Amino acid sequence: MTVRPLILALALLLPAAAPQASAPVPAPAPPPVEKPVVVRAYPHDSTAFTEGLLIADGALYESTGREGQSVIRQVDLASGKTLRQATVPSGLFGEGIVAWGPELRSVTWHGGRGFRWSRPALKKLGEWKYAGEGWAMTDDGRQIILSDGTPRLRFLNPATMAVARTLDVTVNGRPLKYLNELEYIDGQIWANVWMTPYIVRIDPAGGVVKGVVDLSELVARAGVTDRDSVANGIAYDRAKHRIFVTGKNWPELYEIRLGGGAKG
């Protein structure tokens, strides 16, 4: 672990600062931290700079980043092989994806250009626009949720992709930035925190982090050494209640479960 992720990790896990005398608000309880149990490991394309991961209608989809390497693909879970693939327009750095109806929608890092793709054929259907950066997306069944590296998540009207509301995410009473790849799981928003091995589980009503999933043992197992090869990929199989995680350039993708309860 390099210095920067360590600092971020400590900031995430340390209890909140003592309240000021003028504002005697009790510090919120720190969220429980859990290490997941690995149910099964699957192969993962170690050249994939994972930015988005999801399961829709039983099919696994992944998006990847970096200019010139940004694709959206359907992946065979068992073998890790790419079944079909579309290329994000040249000059763009691909980021996350979300499934909505018969489409996938994708964002790019800079420039505010989002795309619509057919599913499962992955034919480009059109574009949409948003302000600022695009990091990742998921959905809660009613709205599409967009992260951009700040503590603020945007909830988008799927019909127009306009911002319907925003949610400011806090942990230990402080804003939590670097929210990256997202997945909506059983009423909570799970988010990888960029440059850390942590997933935070966010209450979508108030934005408070209710729990932390510590993937540091999976980071070690993946054996990655590049500082950019962070945990970044969460997919939930809503039909079979299976959770999958991976990371940028990881050689494996893991089905995990939370063992010890502590579901905040």
Ligand SMILES: [Ca+2]
């Ligand atoms: Ca996801």
